[in-house]
Amino acid sequence: MSNIDWSKLRKAADIKEEAEAARLAPLIxxxxxxxxxxxxxxAEQLEAIEDGExxxxxxxxxRDYRTQVRAWKLDAEGYPDSSMRPTRPS
Structure with missing residues (x-):
């Protein structure tokens, strides 16, 4: 008779969450x-502006773009989908 170590039991939701984390890790x-x-x-663009270039x-x-770039992290809407990144001023 074999004993089952119930502490090592993994739930389907946990397995799914781990798989999703593994999928997202390289994108992040x-x-x-x-x-x-x-x-x-x-920073280079702002320096160029200061120098009159x-x-x-x-x-x-x-400056607004810099704020958007800093906010592009795990809790941002669309993150880590690169097509949802903030866009540079044009």
Whole structure:
């Protein structure tokens, strides 16, 4: 007769949640990297504006975009779907 270790019993919902987390992990990693790159790009655009260089968009648009980029994280609507990312000023 074998003993069952009930503490190791996994519910279907837990298995589904773990599978979803595993599916999302690489997408989240891409989005984290994208946010880091965009924040650097925004900083360069704001610096160019301060130096009087021509850039697409206004300082206010770039500052608003920076706020949107910072908010692009796990709780954001659409995250981590890259097609839902904030768009750069144009």
């Amino acid at each position: 990693a891409v989005e984290v990297q994208w946010v880091e790159q965009e924040r650097k790009f925004v 021509p850039v697409t968009g206004t300082e206010r648009q770039w």
